[in-house]
Amino acid sequence: MITAVLPTYARIDLEFERGEGCWLVTTDGRRFLDFTGGIAVNVLGHAHPYLAEALSEQAKKLWHTSNLFRIPGGEKLAERLKAVTFADTMFFTNSGAEAIECAIKMARKYQFASGHPEKNRIITFEGAFHGRTLATIAAGGNAKYLEGFEPAMPGFDQVPFGDLEAARAAVTPETAAILVEPVQGEGGVRVPPSTFLKGLRALCDEKGLLLVLDEVQCGVGRTGKLFAHEWVGVTPDIMAVAKGIGGGFPMGACLASEEAAKGMTLGTHGSTYGGNPLAMAVGNAVLDLVLADGFLDHVNAISTRFVQRLAEVRDRHPSVIAEVRGQGLLLGLRCVVPAADLVVALREEGLLAPSASDNVVRLLPPLIVSEEEVGIAVEKIEAACRRIEDRLVAAPVQGAAE
Numbered sequence: 131m132i133t134a135v136l137p138t139y140a141r142i143d144l145e146f147e148r149g150e151g152c153w154l155v156t157t158d159g160r161r162f163l164d165f166t167g168g169i170a171v172n173v174l175g176h177a178h179p180y181l182a183e184a185l186s187e188q189a190k191k192l193w194h195t196s197n198l199f200r201i202p203g204g205e206k207l208a209e210r211l212k213a214v215t216f217a218d219t220m221f222f223t224n225s226g227a228e229a230i231e232c233a234i235k236m237a238r239k240y241q242f243a244s245g246h247p248e249k250n251r252i253i254t255f256e257g258a259f260h261g262r263t264l265a266t267i268a269a270g271g272n273a274k275y276l277e278g279f280e281p282a283m284p285g286f287d288q289v290p291f292g293d294l295e296a297a298r299a300a301v302t303p304e305t306a307a308i309l310v311e312p313v314q315g316e317g318g319v320r321v322p323p324s325t326f327l328k329g330l331r332a333l334c335d336e337k338g339l340l341l342v343l344d345e346v347q348c349g350v351g352r353t354g355k356l357f358a359h360e361w362v363g364v365t366p367d368i369m370a371v372a373k374g375i376g377g378g379f380p381m382g383a384c385l386a387s388e389e390a391a392k393g394m395t396l397g398t399h400g401s402t403y404g405g406n407p408l409a410m411a412v413g414n415a416v417l418d419l420v421l422a423d424g425f426l427d428h429v430n431a432i433s434t435r436f437v438q439r440l441a442e443v444r445d446r447h448p449s450v451i452a453e454v455r456g457q458g459l460l461l462g463l464r465c466v467v468p469a470a471d472l473v474v475a476l477r478e479e480g481l482l483a484p485s486a487s488d489n490v491v492r493l494l495p496p497l498i499v500s501e502e503e504v505g506i507a508v509e510k511i512e513a514a515c516r517r518i519e520d521r522l523v524a525a526p527v528q529g530a531a532e
Contacts, residue, residue, distance in 0.1 A: 142477070149176020152496050152503050154482065163507055166482045167494040170315065170347045170460065173374035174419055175496035181377050181415050186448040188411035196402060203410030210417055214356060216365045219386035220496045221394070222405030224380050226346035227261025228373030230309075232399060233370045234265055237307035237340045238285075239393030249306040252342070255291040257317030259485060260309070260344055269309060271513035292322040294329040301333070307368075308333070312358035315347035318488030319455050319462025324362040327524045340367040340390055348384070348452065350374030351420045351497050353458035354430040361457070374497075377416040381409040420497075429497050431506060436493075439508045447515035455490075459497055462490040463511075467518055475514035481507055 147157045152175050164176070174181060182339050188203075194476045195201065208220050223229045234252065241249035252269065260266040267275045268283040276282050287305075289296035291314060306328055314320040326463075330361070334341040343366040348358040352374060355361055359369075367390040372382030381404075386394075419425060437454060444451040450472065453464040465472050469485045476483050476491070495507070 151178075152391055152499050161480065162477075163481045163503065163510065165495045165507060166484050167496050168378060169373070169484060170352060170494045171373045171376070172378050172521065173350055173352070173497045174377045174416065175498050176378075178377065178419075178498075180419060181379075181412055184411045185379065185413035186407065187466070188408055192407045194403070194406050194408070197400065197405065201405055201407055201410060203407055203414060204405040207410050207413045207417065210414070211383070211385065214421065215369070215385060216387060217369070218388040219391050220383050220385040220402075221373070221399060222409070223382040223384065223401060224403050224409075225261075226344075226370065226382050227263050227266050228401070229346065229372050229382035229384045230260045230266050230269070230344060230371035230406070231296045233262060233309070233342050233344075233368045233386075234269070235399060236368055236386060236391060236394055237309075237342055239398060240340060240390055241306045243393035246306075246338075248304055251285050251287055251302070251304045252306055253287050253289060253297055253300050253308045255297075255310055256288055256316075257314050257320065258288075258309075258311060258344070259292050259314070259316035260346075276319060289318060291317065292326050294326055294333070294334055297330060298333055301337050301339070305337065305339055307342050309342040311344045311348065311363075313348040313353060313457055313460055315460060315492065316486055318464070318486050318490045319460060320488070321455065321457050327359060327362050327364045334367070340368065342368040342370070344370050346370055346372045348457075348460055350416070351426055351429055351458075352460045352494075354426055355458075356420070356426070358457065374420075375416060376409060376412055379409055379412040381405075381413055409434075419467060425497070429458055432499060433461070434503065435501065436504045436508075437461065439504070440493075440511070443508060443512050443515065446512070447519065450515040452516050456493075461491070461493040462486060465489050465491060467522075471518055472514060475517045476510060478517065479510040479513045481510040481514070486508040 145157045146154045149153050154162045174224050221232050238250050256268045258270045260269045264283050271288040287300045289300050331341055344360055345357050349371045367387050369385045440454045444454055450467055451463050452466050455462045469489045469491050472491050473485050484492050
């Protein structure tokens, strides 16, 4: 019989009762160091008192009114994001997929408003993950996610990630925009060379296209800058963000320049819950802390030490780990063994980490992670590698006995 909750997830048999910073505690009292972070969501960890207070105070006053009325918290958050990004305007959503949907609509409507209704196709990249709606799985192009939901929504042309010449060759008179993640998370924690994003910006300028960035996973301090594109000095026209921007509360945003947003006039887009008072209260609280003096310096300092120690683990266990990759605290271990085996071994050691494509295990700790907790994580990763090595040694013996 089907379960009461639709069985679309292969859920791990762990039930958590509470969280404390970078730690999760199960209902039976076991403690796990959480380097999944809600899949790059919990940038300030679990039960952060400042976020809890902001949410509690707002909950006592007003939860929801709809966008029929002004929402002061949303106007405040928009002005603050405008001040620290390229954006002139933004639309608040409930999720990353909704932010990407808004970005796709905005790019097409921009070309329509510019007198080019034929420009409605978007160039995307292999390995991308943009969400699970019909439009976003078509944009991602992953056959696993598309299977059974065909026909795929038209309008997307995929090329290899990091291949600027392939992107140039894909431009046609129907191309409206280029959609890209500055760092691919689900795609295997892949960081392209800085020349790639710079080249895409130049290509868009040359061809009259919009550059749309998906910073749902790599944004809000995750790479050590507020947004990942800042590392290469590239300015997008549209950017989708979510995950970390709410620190665990469901919210996202589609940010844009005034020019890129010119087609999004009255009635062209909407959301019942997007930008509701609860989300805006938490979003402002997250921004308070992420923009505080020293916060991003901490992310970069911790990342440098973490990467150095991970490289040492890789050198000691080359039969398990082939490569350490990533940026900031969006890190990945490309495995020699199946990545799923390392995920299980880490969990057995009390460390939670998710896998990704390209046989990678991601490490996505809260951005408040301490040096001590990084040290504990490294010890657990090393112990997990030894577990796997012991099993590799034992496997032939077991086979011979059989």
